Amino acid sequence: MTPNEAAYTWGINQETVKNKLKPSIVGQDTLDEMIRKGLIKYFLHPNGKRKEWILSIEAMEKWFGKKRSQGSE
Structure with a gap:
């Protein structure tokens, strides 16, 4: 999914997700390892000039835990 979709699905700010994709914040080695996996x-x-990122559910769960349930609870 895109960072925008991931942020919406997890109920978090889009910038929070985008920060996980910045080498200056998380480190290039961390990003390279996640790409390799x-x-x-x-x-x-x-x-x-800009990368279009695609994130797996596994990446989002690693960073932010299981997604919140949607619907009435």
Whole structure:
């Protein structure tokens, strides 16, 4: 899912999710390891300048725990 979708699904701020994708915050080694494990990936168009991140449920659970139940409780 995209960072925006992940933030919505987990009920957290989008910037909180995006910060997990910044090497200056979490470290390049951490990001590289998560990419290697297939937990996150990105697409960079050949003419593009920004990465389009895709996050797995496993990555979100590692960072933020299980997603909150949606619906009436």
